[in-house]
Amino acid sequence: MKERVLLMDAREEGREEGLRLADRTRIEDMLRRGKTVDEIVDFCGYAQDLVESIEKEMLAVAE
Numbered sequence: 001m002k003e004r005v006l007l008m009d010a011r012e013e014g015r016e017e018g019l020r021l022a023d024r025t026r027i028e029d030m031l032r033r034g035k036t037v038d039e040i041v042d043f044c045g046y047a048q049d050l051v052e053s054i055e056k057e058m059l060a061v062a063e
Contacts, residue, residue: 023046023050024054026044027040027044027046027050027051027054028054028058030044031051031054031055031058032058037051037052037055
């Protein structure tokens, strides 16, 4: 029974990680297409600090 609970927890963590990755991919795509942080936050409802941090990371890699 304990193993089943651990497996269910691991699956839930995997789902959450997958959703975070999908969100990040969407945000990166919108930024590459020229959308501003404010446009992404307003339209998609993502947290401002999340979008800003992804934008900063993308700019740092581009340099």
